[in-house]
Amino acid sequence: MGYAMVQRFSLRSCNDPLLFHEFFCVAAQNDGSSQISILYLGFMIGYLGYCKRVEAKSECERPAGTESLEVEGTEPSETEEYFPEAPSHLFWSDLKTMLSEKLSNTEFTSTIRQLNENSYFPREAGSQKDESLAFYIENRFRELQLSKAWHDEHFVKVQVKGSASNSVTIVGTNSGMVYLVESPEGYVAYSKAATVTGRLVHANFGTKKDFENLNSPVNGSLVIVRAGKITFAEKVANAESFNAIGVLIYMDQAKFPITNAEIPFFGHAHLGTGDPYTPGFPSFNHTQFPPSQSSGLPNIPVQTISRATAEKLFGNMEGDCPSAWETDSSCRLETSQNWNVKLTVNNVLKEIRIFNVFGVIKGFEEPDHYVVVGAQRDAWGPGAAKSSVGTALLLELARILSDMVLKGGFKPSRSIVFASWSAGDFGAVGATEWLEGYLSSLHLKAFTYINLDKAVLGTSNFKVSASPLLYSLIEKMMKDVKHPVTGQSLYRDSNWINKVEKFSLDNAAFPFLAYSGIPAVSFCFCEDTDYPYLGTTMDVYEKLIQKVPQLNKMARAAAEVAGQLIMKLTYDLELNLNYEMYNDKILSFVRDVSRFRADIKEMGLNLQWLYSARGDFFRATSRLTTDYRNAERTNRFIMRDINDRIMRVEYHFLSPYVSPRESPFRHIFWGTGSHTLSALLEHLKLRQENMSAFNETLFRNQLALTTWTIQGAANALSGDIWDIDNEF
Template sequence: MDQARSTISKIFNGEPHSYTRFNLTQNMEGDNSQVEMKLSSDMDEEVGGNGVGDHLNHNSNRKPYVAQKLGRTPKNLCFMAAATLLIFIIGYLIGFLVHRKKEVAPTCATSVSAFQEPPVHETGAAPLMDWDDVKKLFADKISPSKFESVLSEFTSADHRAGSPGDKALANKVITKFKTYGMDTWNDEHFVKVQDPPASGYNKFVFKGTEQRPTGFLSYSATGKVNGTVLYAYYGQESDFILLRDKNINLTGRVLLVRAGKISFAEKVANAAQMNAAAVLIYPDPTDYPIGDTTELFGHVHMGSGDPYTPGFPSFNHTQYPPVKSSGLPKILAQTITAAMGTSILRQLGGQNVPQTWGGINRLGDESDLITLEVNNVLVEKEIHNVFGVIKGFVDADRYVVIGAQRDAWGPGFASSTVGTSILVELARSISDMVKNDGFKPRRSIVFASWSAGEYGSVGATEWLEGYLTSLNMKAFSYINLDGVVGGRNGFKVAASPLMHSLIEGALKKVSTLNKAVSLFTQFGSGRDSWESNVYEDLKMDNAAYPFLAFSGIPSVSFRFTPGNSEYPFFGTMLDTPDRLKSLTSGDVTRLAEIASQFTGHIALRLVHHHVLGMNLTRYNDMIRTHVFRINKRLKDVRRMQPQLLPKDLTMQWFISAMGTYGRAAHQLAEDVTNSNLDDIEMCRIINDRIMAVERNFLSPYVSPRESPFRHILLGSGPHTLKALSSHLDALKADDPVADADLFCNQFALATWTVQSCANSLAGDIWSLALMET
């Protein structure tokens, strides 16, 4: 038995005569594990020449030749036979097990024909559905008749932010998303907003008459002021400059201004800069045919989001620093009715209004005393943003966001109900395309229903603040649906320059689908035509603005208008279905369909094609315009105030940064043309470079708490290129507010921000170096 064990040991442990190496590929951290198998020879080594048989010849009695050579006795032969049988059994079992494992994998394939084509699968090389088929399929899903029930379901008389009506609508939206098979979630925030006094009232007293308006402006300063009334037209900067040029003192005055042209917040901020004490805002009948007694509601926070958590998300567990937004006004502000405003205006003395303002009214003098009292109260509200997502099949972690506010001051049919209905219908249509028609978007689509939009995009901004670090790396665009239908005779678009080509394509497609709609004749042909007719700047009170200027996400907002005017019932209790139907000649559902087509075309294009269709050269044009303007003003300052700026201050580096950005943008366009778009990773790298452009225009040198809209081209604050031009104008005029050292600092930081954006756009650091050479 000992000899049997020795023989078995030699078979499994002895040195092999030959071996075979093969690979077993395993999915363990991407490595390939190599297993080496050694096969032993069945042949014994020759006795002579290697000494293997010498150690067996230890018996002094010599055996016959065969027995001597093999070292075998009858007893030993029995042991050998038993060992051989044992080896045979073990080998048989090993072979059986190996053979069985090899048979397991293909068992399911025995029923498949050997000549059957492999199943089609998404590789990133091409969509499973042609783009023309996607457009046609989507167009078939949207129709005016489908909006009737949705608009009716989401119409509500009272859904102010944080109210039971607002929460009920949130539950309806998320229930719809779940019905469509979407993944859903809820984002809860605790925000501070300012509401009218729960007991008591706001009031003003003029010429012995007391008035108590029920409309209000959230985030106004509170208290009581006495002053003299001064009429300031629309409260624009140009209006105040004109008054100052007439040597009219604005300090301590209560300014009466008309609603319109700019936001309530901008009017109050402009008045505060002129050291006014308070602002009264009224809807002039020539601008707002809404009746003499209609109250106005709004806010005056020069920013967005909860102003008591600037730069921070208002989650319940957040530890808030004891700060307030720099955009909160320090003066009183109050809306009044048209009848109240015109009554005050008729009783003013003083100088005549400027001819350019029209009318025969007077500006007011020192005898026109007024007392204003604002008693608004600060309250904390729980609000809910609700979401649904259609996940992409290639880059699921990259997504376009489509959003609409859900709340309103009153009925809010045009301001929120129509947008919410379009949001839900888009979710239904695209979900159905994915589930039943074989559409497979490469990237994801997130549908968002915001609350507290009327207080200054509070819900949307708090979401951005809460997830900023991930959103600006993954969300590549935002489409805003607030107030999209306010008329039928005009159309306006405000967007990031990166999205202009997408907008132009959508306009052409929607025009083709809706030839009978007269407003589309204004689009014309060519970029200059449509931009001159429908394009406008993205304003701070637009919900898309914080996405663009705060988060660096390319955004677009659009709306149908009554013509050259605005929908007059926004921010009033008269924003009802009947009034919107009257202004649109009963075409609300038809216009909602067209708005859905426009939104859907842009969103589907972004999630379907290999490469995001962003137009990088448009920012090159904008940078060039600013650089030339700054250069001209810099030369003017050197000529008129040569002692103010250092002699070594030069435009050379700014012009160089502009040129680097232009070359990087054109190089990326060439990279797209020359790249293999069948390569998923290549497409992802290119798209990430495109996505970084907007984000890199956010100045890293200013605090998001002090200057939340950090975009140097489209933002707001002293860091912007527009502010550099204005600062040079102040230096040229030797204005005491101008600061040459501050300008030099801002100039250097803006230059490097543009250069940094160009560096990122170029891709790898060696790509930039090669491009420069």
């Protein structure tokens, strides 16, 4: 009878008073046996202790939802392990329902419209209106009773138009006749300030392949390129590598169907992110560093021109553009022998003060680990689609999640940091300066960045750029969230991972991933074609609502996507970062390199060490998965150790063999530079295509350092040094 009673007790709730009464009655009736009574009593005390440990998951202990976060909290010290009292958890289905209900009552369009009122636009970085909006957001975070709201201040160098106008002029080679084509309102920041004259050659989008396919050499010539496909900075870098002396960028009507042919537009030419005059260093309050500048700054002038100006130039050019370009019929290939083009750029450097604004909801178990969700605040021009939508999403998510914590019973295990960045239009300057300021510690604390910039540009497609660590989580979210127009799940294609787009240099999530080694995700509801008004004076609310009539519904869907990612990353005991996804990436790279086995053998090398490193990484991920499955979930020290190993996977793919100052984007998968896997493969191809351009010494270094970076990631994932496979 005693064993049956123990079974009944084990299967019942921890807090059933009737069961306690029954338990004692049975104990008392057991023939007065003191031994059995003591046995029952000992079992009950032990079981109650167990119940106390798992009460967070007990169905009987559903929270009443009256708890609230303190407005000001005390953070644990850097060296102190901090474990607050374990919170009660709502079920995941409860959280999703609560989020959905709160979103259904949110009018995003009113916030977007407010951000585009005269009070806050134009808000170019460092302007009074940019600053006013920064302090509005900080005050709003305080009103929402976030755990803390604050801002940081940076002094950065940006390039603006000078007092003398920029100009594009046509010059007769024989007659000496000169006439001004345009004195543009738009400009390209970080262009070289100079005057150049030469013939003009059309290079399509200005990709490397476009330049390689040109019939006319561009040595000593200016080039004209279409906007789109790649960033302005990449177009200029490609032109410079082919010895062009200047670049003109225009928006053709085929790709950007804008009626107004005179519309000016803006961009930047820095092949990097952050303040290019303090590369690798934070621009805190006039901090003194040796004079330096980013290697990503161009050495040739570059200027945006209107479509009308481009058509005037085409009138003095000859040769039809290839039909494969699918561009305007007016397009021409190069100027005739009678005409040259003269470009003058008079941009000047200016130091400005910018503010990044932050708010935090502190986690209840691991407050020193946090997900960061951010949006660009500034804009050249109105910036409705470029920055107002993202800022509106940021503010409303802060309001909703704070309300869920204060009134709904949501107790995130980890912290949620909301960030409003300035100087995004100049190359994610605000975000990068913050990362540079905390380079040594952020990878130990921030485990994911969610970017809200340009999240709604259309309705037809849902596109994602993300670290592989987030693929599994994104897929779960896509299956949960329905498209607001079609009513169908966002998960439409089992092959969606192969369609994930690489982060562009202009994406604020890029430096988080490639510079700091923090997993990042950026997404958008958009069309197959580019949104035509980004970076122009026509990026206004009226054009946005015209292009996206269901703007409010699409913004709600974007907020639901971000909200689910935030909650899932802060809700579960285990971090939702699938480290095993990098096994496929490493295997794919090894297969690509293996195609060149014969070339590698001719150099007296082999790939055995690379194979071993790949195998060690696979075994390390398998071991970590086993450790997690065998872990005692209620032991927070063990779970924290496992989570620490998971959250550093991305960081260990930053090459330790290159300088963050000289090669800031050190990630071997997603960075830029000779240390990347793509650079190694491109270099190896040269041995077959152009042997004279192949550098065997460089390749030997590339292969060795790549191998050891992968091996280092495997060792770090394995945990303690006595758990590492030392047979390598």
